[in-house]
Amino acid sequence: MAAQRNATGIEAAVSLLADRLGPRLATGRSLREQHGHTTTWLENQHPDAVAFAQSAAEVQEIVRICAAHGAPVIPFGTGTSLEGHVNAPLGGISVDVSGMDRVLEIRPEDMDATVEPGVTREALNTELRATGLFFPVDPGANASLGGMASTRASGTTAVRYGTMRDRVLSLKAVLPSGEMMQSAARARKSSAGYDLTGLMVGAEGTLGIITELTLRLAPQPEAVSGAIASFADIATACQTAQEVIQMGLPVARMEFLDEAAVGYVNRSHGIGLPAAALLLLEFHGSPGSLAEQTETFAELARDNGATHVAWSSDPDERSRLWRARHEFYLSALALYPGRVGFSTDVCVPVSQLAACVTAARAKLDDLDLVGTNIGHVGDGNFHTLVFVDPADAAGRARAETYVSWLNGLAISHGGTCTGEHGIGQGKMAYLERELGPGALAMMRAVKQGVDPLNIMNPGKIFAF
């Protein structure tokens, strides 16, 4: 178990890989830094080298060399992770699979597609355009599908289309031994032994490197419409979202933005939304069913005291709003030059949402923090973004206090510290608080069985 940096082994592996890969093994400092963590306040811990793999066979070769020398292997897709997943705290080799970006097969008759792990979700959807199908998981960032699987990503559409857990039908991966593993057949359901697909999805690269994914696609909706509703307070907006779910209204997206978030969107994108808590919805269906859904929602929102309700099936208007929502993090950050963002990711049972978001707002104010709450409220998942000047030690400490308090709040309400970002390095301290020692013992036992040398992405999820 490599709890300490294995300098000798890494050096040997780098040398062998350089011989094998030539210019596709990079050791330049800036490239290595780009392959460490770059997106949030977590420290950048760069690898010793970056191997640009071009095929599953090459990934196998790289892993075998690293295994023989006890060198850590850190899978890398697009680097959009928020929790330090791509960091190399013990050094080692970043295996960049962004060049493995072929869509291998699309099977419209089975509504599935097989892709290499470096294909991004936008690239896949471009390929799918003519088929009448699309890949619905949308975390905002144009992440690689291998990375999205590894963090069990979801995003704005999970309320309707599920998360990566629901959308990966089977996968191939290189195990820490270098052996190739296929997790499942392509059938839509299976009881064939342990659910290795599910085990690899969300394993954050600690059990192997995904080299191929077969994904469940969805039919492109016949029609799309959007709706917004403004509310005097957070609790009513969240309560309305909860009632939408309980009614079984098949919303495709349902996002919450608090008043501060609406202010950022208005300022950075020149949109004139009312300064109030906002629900932003999208409906997918037949034109007839959309009209029915939109009306049902509008009636519910008004019954709950919404101060402003509007809807539109104009694609330009809709995409402007959703672009503002998706670029929210970066555009809000841009309003605070020199500050860095903390992003939380709690997810609570839907019945607990209104209380938790309301308490979160009050706590931010108590701690005198600049922050805002947005969320995928159909799932009970919301993010607080806190903007902190890294030079302000006291502010940073207060932000850390807030994060810890919020994770504790979610856990005490039956929720999780991470709905979709993963544990990575950033949330290791909270996992045991959330699930208790039994779950940690079982995770460590699985890791011990599959990766006894601890070479696959060490220092993530749990101490091992």
Add this chain to the structure above:
Amino acid sequence: MAAQRNATGIEAAVSLLADRLGPRLATGRSLREQHGHTTTWLENQHPDAVAFAQSAAEVQEIVRICAAHGAPVIPFGTGTSLEGHVNAPLGGISVDVSGMDRVLEIRPEDMDATVEPGVTREALNTELRATGLFFPVDPGANASLGGMASTRASGTTAVRYGTMRDRVLSLKAVLPSGEMMQSAARARKSSAGYDLTGLMVGAEGTLGIITELTLRLAPQPEAVSGAIASFADIATACQTAQEVIQMGLPVARMEFLDEAAVGYVNRSHGIGLPAAALLLLEFHGSPGSLAEQTETFAELARDNGATHVAWSSDPDERSRLWRARHEFYLSALALYPGRVGFSTDVCVPVSQLAACVTAARAKLDDLDLVGTNIGHVGDGNFHTLVFVDPADAAGRARAETYVSWLNGLAISHGGTCTGEHGIGQGKMAYLERELGPGALAMMRAVKQGVDPLNIMNPGKIFAF
């Protein structure tokens, strides 16, 4: 690793458990035989004793005693498994959790419920009647929910409501060490480390004993209607089912019965269905959407040359048909006194279904076997039932030839040897053919990490 019977350890464990449990440790032969496999042609291998557990703490105590003495532990719910999961090939203690049958909490606002593992699906649905919610997974048998989770069961409603993989939100289990494990929070999605919920669902009791489940419920449909359509041949019926899925028609159930199966249903339940391949559908929704769905289906069926199409929203007529479908296996078996049933369980990509079911029928005829094909065709899952006289060695050999041929056919078409029954003892030979050595190596590594003494349900899924 207990590849051989550990007589001394078992004797010691039985003696300690008898002291601890008194009359709730049973060693009478007939009770032990009832706790071995009883449902299909697989040999009955009964345990040395049956422990009737009444609480999670008691399950922990039993497992700790067995672990200390290396005695096998075999979880038991209702014994409706079809693949020998409850057999005790190395002897040991059957832990019967049927007495842990309390519905612990129903949370209508979150549409979930927490139950003990011995609650059956019918008992849960009885409890839920007044809430407007139901638990939708329906494998036919009134199985225990712990057992359904352990085999990753599904059944007639999976096409709409998913399988146990989709419906278990979190669970508690006693690990082979005796430690208690909680797999996840109650939030509707989570990225908090390895998906232990998914790992336990389908693990067939080889990684621990489930002591509590939190399940996702569904709203009771506003209205229900049924439809049937008869087709001149198997291929057209299956092709129609495939087109239903491709159109995105949200059928709640879609079952296929071949002509032989229709004959059994007619004879045993006095129903007068046309002697032809049959699709049997159920729709759930608002009265308006049901009319639309039923019409869309009827039009499609007629376009595909259906010889007879009928629909009904009369609950008595519908439930008579579905009862016939659910009791199919036992009533067909009753027509062949003295014969035993082989049930296959292949599941293929939907596009491969028509070809596979057609080939299956021809192969049965070629081998001169008495058999029939029925299936959950929306998922690509179908069962051949073969009725064999156990005294007819040649007939039994031909049935085994058929099973092996069919599993190979499914695997070569991208499918699995088991869509919903599990591997158990009966399909161990096919798992490696289906997934290859890498998946088996990973499953064994997980088992080695979690249950190094191999006390949890040994001799199931894979040799270890």
